[in-house]
Amino acid sequence: METSELDAIIARHKDRKGALLPMLHDVQHAFGCIDAKAERAIAEALNLSRAEVHGMVSFYHDFTPAHDPRPVVELCRAEACKARGVEALVPAAEAAAGERVNLKEVYCLGLCSMGPSARIHGKLYAGLDEAELVKLVKTA
Amino acid sequence: MSTVRISDDALAAALGAEELVAAFEQAGYTVERVSSWGMHWLEPLVEIDGMGFGPAKPEDVAAILDGTSAKAIGPIAEHPFIKSQQRLTFARAGKTRPLSLEDYQASGGWTALTRSRAMDRADVVAEVIESGLRGRGGAGFPAGIKWRTVMEAAGDEKYIVCNADEGDSGTFADRMLMEGDPFQLIEGMAIAAHAVGAGQGYIYVRSEYPHAIAKLEAAIALARQHIAPFQLEVRVGAGAYVCGEETSLLNSLEGKRGEVRAKPPLPALEGLFGKPTVVNNVLTLAAIPHIMAEGGSGLYAQLGIDRSKGTMPIQLAGNIKHGGLYETAFGISLDRLINEIGGGTASGRPVKAVQVGGPLGAYIPPSQFHLPFDYEAYTAADALIGHGGVTVFDDSADMGAMARFAFQFCAAESCGKCTPCRIGSTRGVELIDRIRTGGKVHADAVETLPQMHNARKAGRTREEELALLDDLMEAMQFGSLCALGGFTPYPVRSALKHWPEDFSSSPQTRGSLADSSDHAASGPGSSPGRRS
Known part of the structure; x- marks a missing residue:
């Protein structure tokens, strides 16, 4: 983790009201995680205890304490996508993902009228069938 | 060309x-x-x-x-x-370029803000009260009353917070509005700021909506001089469903864990950073420019039925042929929404259940499709309108599995502050599993320990487990701090009541959506949403 980049992120948000949430987003985005070192630096800058910062990291699904370099496929498995049969696609998607791809379940991408839907590297897909999903997972 | x-x-x-x-x-x-x-x-x-x-x-x-x-x-x-819709909030949908100030102005934009700013703030609040507008986030609290409380609250620092943490499955109206007509939301917030005397506003958007975030940020930059001196900022959530609850959202904005706060104090009096705060849903604030246009509040109050005034952007989702956004006056029946307008299921199979109001809403069977879309009518039927999401399931749905999922979702998303929600959700998953496998045959290892004097030493029958589940849901419904734990019993109870066969201990009698290996190749699971 580059100290100078971390310091720049902290400096950018430090004096905003409610600075911690946007700061953590930027750290997560830049480094792929918020590790112990980042937690300490942020706590120091905002005059918080490290426990308070770690509490945020562990509470929110978007923040992770360690970097996972695998590609991520987010598959929506909430009610509306279940109603359109996403559960039937899961075994094939899991098989295609194996250990190589991080197949993550998310609850709702807001494309509920045309599920099953997924998000890969920021791009959205809707109306997926098994073949399409497997292809997306394999090429992720 | x-x-x-x-x-x-x-x-x-x-x-x-x-x-x-x-x-x-x-x-x-x-x-x-x-x-x-x-x-x-x-x-x-x-x-x-x-x-x-x-x-x-x-x-x-x-x-x-x-x-x-x-x-x-x-x-x-x-x-x-x-043609059959009554579009007010979505009047510009399909017609304008989302980030064009020119299009916005040409279609009546900013007139309500100009008119409101020329009025006394108490008169603005009076018109919002008169319109009968209720919070569109789910609770249905009269928006004008909330504004009046904040207006009358002491303090020179006040905030407008827009709740755009649209986490309910089956809903997308907030997303569509933020992406399609962001200036309207900004105008609504600027009017609210004038009415209550706030200088700063925040839009808390869920991180799952990057398109909406980008649009809002661009729109705020473009609209800056129109809303000045009011300042507006987008804040991005971090994947916690519970942050859609207003007090948890405020904690999150302040840079804390999204834990629910006990009420009182009301956020209207002690909200963001302890200051008087209006927290309104996207659709509530976006309805304001129409209400504050000349004669708008009277027109709004004429639409709808009983105490549910105006229009509701209803979202038709799930296994439905013609899904999408349908804005209409309150009072429409589910039968019309699903069978006439929605064209039935996408899979072509019969409708089995409809979940209205997101993951915490009740499952409604076709026998109750006559219910009018109205806050009080739904409450009387042990259901809720919530944010207006309507998720359709066909006859392959396993309602026992959906009830289990309701508990599972609650367990995954609980903020952990109150016990009924934090622990009850996990116990609920276990109970449903046991009910669906015939009850608890033996007492477990902990129960049989000699020091567990009060624990039961025998197993429980399926009927006893059902009674226990009922007990658990009562504790969750009345003992939870917020709607996450408090409303999780709605989908479970309704599923149990209307589809008891899906909780049977013999899988053959249950729906097959969750264990749908037999449908994997060609069943309904793989067909809806596909097009040639």
């Missing part, structure tokens, strides 16, 4: 709008990116001189341009799905 109009909504993009735009541009046409009409089964929808073509793919471009396309749907504005 005519202009081609294609939506830049996230759903259209997910269905291939970008590729389609590229194909039209390659054919030498200029493509104007507009908001979505809300007819999602036709996305990406192409509009040329008012005529629609959808769902269009790049290979359809030639046929669309020479007028021989089989995807033609005729004049879009005359389509029955659009």
